[in-house]
Amino acid sequence: MTKQVTDGMEPAEVKRTEALAAEIFTDIANKWALLIINTIGESTLRFTELCAAVEGISHKMLAQTLRILERDGVVDRLVYPTVPPRVDYSLTDAGLVLRTTVNALCIWTRQHVDHIDQARQRFDERQARPSSTVAQET
Amino acid sequence: MTKQVTDGMEPAEVKRTEALAAEIFTDIANKWALLIINTIGESTLRFTELCAAVEGISHKMLAQTLRILERDGVVDRLVYPTVPPRVDYSLTDAGLVLRTTVNALCIWTRQHVDHIDQARQRFDERQARPSSTVAQET
DNA sequence: CGGCATCCTATACGATACTG
DNA sequence: CAGTATCGTATAGGATGCCG
Numbered sequence: 001m002t003k004q005v006t007d008g009m010e011p012a013e014v015k016r017t018e019a020l021a022a023e024i025f026t027d028i029a030n031k032w033a034l035l036i037i038n039t040i041g042e043s044t045l046r047f048t049e050l051c052a053a054v055e056g057i058s059h060k061m062l063a064q065t066l067r068i069l070e071r072d073g074v075v076d077r078l079v080y081p082t083v084p085p086r087v088d089y090s091l092t093d094a095g096l097v098l099r100t101t102v103n104a105l106c107i108w109t110r111q112h113v114d115h116i117d118q119a120r121q122r123f124d125e126r127q128a129r130p131s132s133t134v135a136q137e138t
Numbered sequence: 139m140t141k142q143v144t145d146g147m148e149p150a151e152v153k154r155t156e157a158l159a160a161e162i163f164t165d166i167a168n169k170w171a172l173l174i175i176n177t178i179g180e181s182t183l184r185f186t187e188l189c190a191a192v193e194g195i196s197h198k199m200l201a202q203t204l205r206i207l208e209r210d211g212v213v214d215r216l217v218y219p220t221v222p223p224r225v226d227y228s229l230t231d232a233g234l235v236l237r238t239t240v241n242a243l244c245i246w247t248r249q250h251v252d253h254i255d256q257a258r259q260r261f262d263e264r265q266a267r268p269s270s271t272v273a274q275e276t
Numbered sequence: 277c278g279g280c281a282t283c284c285t286a287t288a289c290g291a292t293a294c295t296g
Numbered sequence: 297c298a299g300t301a302t303c304g305t306a307t308a309g310g311a312t313g314c315c316g
Binding site: 001005006017020021022024025026028029030031034035038039055056070071072073074094097098101102103104105106107108109110111112113115116117118119120122123124 | 139140143144155158159160162163164166167168169172173176177193194208209210211212232235236239240242243244245246247248249250251253254255256257258261262
């Protein structure tokens with residue numbers, strides 16, 4: 001998945017990095033993780049605020065995904081020893097770098113909604129009757 | 139999920155765009171779709187080539203995900219009416235734009251492998267004994 | 277309030293097998 | 297070779313409830 005970073009490593013080390021990269025990618029490249037990262041952004045949000053801000057996420061998935069992101073050093077978790085408890089979430093430095101990319105993904109989605117909607121209609125139409133995109137003989 | 143694009147729309151239209159954006163995001167923001175997009179990149183690959191290039195993907199998931207990406211107008215599918223059949227996959231213009239972002243995501247992952255690996259070790263250690271990150275009283 | 281555990285359903289996914 | 301269908305398992309994910 002995008003080499004170049006592993007240049008000049010011993011085979012064993014490359015393999016370990018490869019495996020870790022795959023793991024990390026799995027942690028991050030999923031709907032909830034990406035939405036959470038994008039939502040926190042530059043701000044600091046409490047658990048409940050996040051739960052409300054991330055459209056459609058459940059209490060459970062938020063807690064679960066936050067734990068993974070915290071472990072991976074993408075989000076910071078600050079616990080106030082008050083009662084009732086207060087927990088603030090923010091992005092780490094690494095998380096902030098990541099977030100610029102994630103945000104670009106969200107913006108791309110928004111900007112292509114119409115285009116994609118039309119592509120879908122064309123596709124669904126094509127499915128109805130045969131004759132798809134076929135390379136022409138020359 | 140990242141507003142601003144829906145400014146100056148009627149409420150009903152905003153809601154439709156909102157729903158579509160969520161759908162599209164679900165299609166794209168998952169491991170396989172992102173890996174496929176990043177792998178195709180600027181090139182044109184046959185089904186079998188893609189299957190080999192995308193680390194760990196199964197025949198089934200590749201076919202399934204490609205269908206979704208094709209429908210969304212992210213990948214182009216060119217069928218050669220030969221026997222045995224040959225099918226070439228490449229990114230559409232929209233897909234190419236998207237791919238720059240996706241690639242940035244992959245690169246970020248690679249570049250932060252060590253950093254994240256260390257963050258994980260610290261996290262796992264913290265879990266063993268209590269005393270987590272707690273806000274100090276002032 | 278934040279978080280974990282539990283239960284249950286829905287979906288993701290792999291393996292396999294069959295077609296054109 | 298590319299694709300679809302089927303089946304079984306595994307994981308995602310919602311709902312609920314209990315604790316500090």
